[in-house]
Amino acid sequence: MELARRRMQEELDAKAAMIKEKQEQQEEEKRRQKIEIWDSMQQGKSYKGSAKLSQTPEEDSSSTTVLKPKTAKKTLRSTDYSPLTGQGGGSCSWRPGRRGPSSGG
Template sequence: MEDVEITDVNEDDLLYEGNEAPLQNQDLNSLSQIAGAFLSQYGWYLLVVIFLVYLIIQHLNKSSSQRDRNAVLVARNQEAMEASRRKMQEELNAKAAIFREKQKEQEEEKRRQKIEIWDSMQQGKSYKGTAKLSQTTEEASSSSAVLKPKDKKPLRNADYNPLTGQGGGSCSWRPSRRGPSSGG
């Protein structure tokens, strides 16, 4: 008998020789078997892990959006505080300017009074009378209401004497002597 060579044609019209097996990708076949075995053993665990990762990602997205909103609120609050601080600083600067003007006026008034006193001393007059006169005119102009002197009444009876212990009522308590306590 003669040796016959058998050729096989598969679906792709490729020729195979008799002893050779059809070409297959052994890596993909073994990988699919490994993946199938892994999923059959750990499929539920993998599904739970994927679900937890999804929940964590959703939570992080929510918290980041809240942080963004909070950052906007914080920025607005800081801007409002800064505006309030600027307003307060402007008011303070205005008050300080008014105070400086008053100080200058007072210094000018004191300088004017010293000049008047010096002039009166040069003329041989008493400077105390002129100084008192100018102070009373300033006080009269600054105060709008005239204060009446109050009647003074005594705090204790006239017959009260703390040294004798009489006249102060029925209480005769005296404080104890100061110093370290005696005892053993």
């Protein structure tokens, strides 16, 4: 029984060590990315630009995607309605009930 417990404990320790190693690698990768972003910002490049730097010029020339021009969205409501001001909403106006104790006995 004791031997089985030791084996299970050793397996558990090995799995824990592997998980810890993976977490350390992920943290190192995040730290490296933050350093790259900081360096690119110091050079005056944008954050989004650093992601594009990872592509090679060959990939940029081979990808020839044509961007479609954006069309104006249709408005679903009239522009004179503003829920923040409460104006122009129509005949429906909600008001909170009276404060205080309820009436009745």
